[in-house]
Amino acid sequence: MMSYHATEPAVSIESLVKPHALQPCWDMQLAGLSADALQLALQHGVFTQLDQWLSAAELALRLGFDATNTDYFLELLSGLGLVECQGGAVRLYRNTPDSRRYLNAASPLYCGDALLFRHTILRRVGTQLEGLLTTGVVDVPEPERVQKGWAEAARLQIAQEQLAVTTEVACELVAGLPEYEKAQRLLDLGGGPGLVAIALAQQQPELQAVVFEYPEAAEVAQQRIEAAGLERRVHTMAGDLLTDEFGADYDIIWCSSVLHFVPDIEAVLQRLYQALRSGGVLVCCHAEVPAEAHKATAVLHYYLHMRMQGRQVWPEGQLAQKLQQVGFTQIQQYDAVRFPVAPVAAVIARKE
Structure with a gap:
C-alpha cells in the first residue's frame, strides 16, 4: 500500500x-x-x-x-x-x-491617432514581408505622393508624437547644452509640424529658428508657428533635403529620424557640418542597431520594413564614427533615449 x-x-x-x-x-x-x-x-x-x-x-x-x-x-x-x-x-x-x-481624446497630449496609424502601418508591413523576402521588389511611391503623405502625417500623428514625446526629449537635450543660452539661430531639419523648433524658441527668447521641410509639410509647420504666435522668430524653409540647400550660420541643428531616408548619409553629414557656425552644435537622434540582441529587438521590429526597402539603419556607434570623420569633435552619445515607437541614439557633436 x-x-x-x-x-x-x-x-x-x-x-x-x-x-x-x-x-x-x-x-x-x-x-x-x-x-x-x-x-x-x-x-x-x-x-x-x-x-x-x-x-x-x-x-x-x-x-x-x-x-x-x-x-x-x-x-x-x-x-x-x-x-x-x-x-x-x-x-x-x-x-x-x-x-x-x-489615450483620452480630450487630453492635449492625446496620441490615439498616432497609435492607430502605427497599428495600420505595422499590420500592412506584416502582409508585405513575404513579397519582400521572395522577390526583393520594393514599391517606390512617386515623390509627390511621399510629400503629400508626409504632410498629412505632420498634421496629425507626427504632431501628436512630437507633443507627447519628442519635444520633451529635444528640450532636455538641447537645453542642457552650454551653447543654448546664447544661441541665435537653430535649424530643425525635417521637423514635420515644427513643434520641436517652437518648444525650443519658447524656452529661449533670443532664439531664431528655421524648420526645413517638404513644401506641403512646411505649410503645416507654418500654421503651428502662427498658432503659437512665433512667426517673427520661427520660420519655415520649403525644399527637398536631397536637392535643396537648408541655410547656413546655425548655432544649433536638431536632426531626428531624417538620415534613414537619404541615400548618401555621409554627404548630408558634410552639409550639416558646413551649415554650422564655428562653435556650433549638432544634436542628432537616430535609431541604431545595438550589438546586444535583447536591446536590439525594438529597433529590429520597427525598422525591418525600412531596411528591406533599402533605407539605412547603422550599427551602434557608426553615426558617431562618421561624424568624427567629417570633422566634428567632442562627440557624445547617449543610447536608448526614449522616442516614438523605438528608442534612438542621441549623438551630440561640435564644430570647432
Missing part, C-alpha cells in the same frame, strides 16, 4: 513553473491580440469614457457593447496596464494616469 507524505512534494514545482521554450513564440502571437485590443479601444473611445470609475455594464450601455464581454475586455486592458480595476461585487474600471494623459 502506497503512503502519501504532505511534506514531501511528489514533483518539483520549480520545473513546472519554468517557461516552456515555445513561450516566446506564444508571446509574439499574443502581442498581436493586445495590439488589436488597443486599436479597438481607441476606435470606440473607451479611454475617453473612463476618466471616472465605471462598471462594464455602464460602459457597454454608453458604447453599445455587450456587457458581459465588455467586462472581459476591460479585464484584459487592466492586465495590460491601460486601466485600473477596483474589485467588489461589481468591478469598476478607470483610466490609469498615463491613459488619461495620452
Whole structure:
C-alpha cells in the first residue's frame, strides 16, 4: 500500500513553473491580440469614457457593447496596464494616469491617432514581408505622393508624437547644452509640424529658428508657428533635403529620424557640418542597431520594413564614427533615449 507524505512534494514545482521554450513564440502571437485590443479601444473611445470609475455594464450601455464581454475586455486592458480595476461585487474600471494623459481624446497630449496609424502601418508591413523576402521588389511611391503623405502625417500623428514625446526629449537635450543660452539661430531639419523648433524658441527668447521641410509639410509647420504666435522668430524653409540647400550660420541643428531616408548619409553629414557656425552644435537622434540582441529587438521590429526597402539603419556607434570623420569633435552619445515607437541614439557633436 502506497503512503502519501504532505511534506514531501511528489514533483518539483520549480520545473513546472519554468517557461516552456515555445513561450516566446506564444508571446509574439499574443502581442498581436493586445495590439488589436488597443486599436479597438481607441476606435470606440473607451479611454475617453473612463476618466471616472465605471462598471462594464455602464460602459457597454454608453458604447453599445455587450456587457458581459465588455467586462472581459476591460479585464484584459487592466492586465495590460491601460486601466485600473477596483474589485467588489461589481468591478469598476478607470483610466490609469498615463491613459488619461495620452489615450483620452480630450487630453492635449492625446496620441490615439498616432497609435492607430502605427497599428495600420505595422499590420500592412506584416502582409508585405513575404513579397519582400521572395522577390526583393520594393514599391517606390512617386515623390509627390511621399510629400503629400508626409504632410498629412505632420498634421496629425507626427504632431501628436512630437507633443507627447519628442519635444520633451529635444528640450532636455538641447537645453542642457552650454551653447543654448546664447544661441541665435537653430535649424530643425525635417521637423514635420515644427513643434520641436517652437518648444525650443519658447524656452529661449533670443532664439531664431528655421524648420526645413517638404513644401506641403512646411505649410503645416507654418500654421503651428502662427498658432503659437512665433512667426517673427520661427520660420519655415520649403525644399527637398536631397536637392535643396537648408541655410547656413546655425548655432544649433536638431536632426531626428531624417538620415534613414537619404541615400548618401555621409554627404548630408558634410552639409550639416558646413551649415554650422564655428562653435556650433549638432544634436542628432537616430535609431541604431545595438550589438546586444535583447536591446536590439525594438529597433529590429520597427525598422525591418525600412531596411528591406533599402533605407539605412547603422550599427551602434557608426553615426558617431562618421561624424568624427567629417570633422566634428567632442562627440557624445547617449543610447536608448526614449522616442516614438523605438528608442534612438542621441549623438551630440561640435564644430570647432
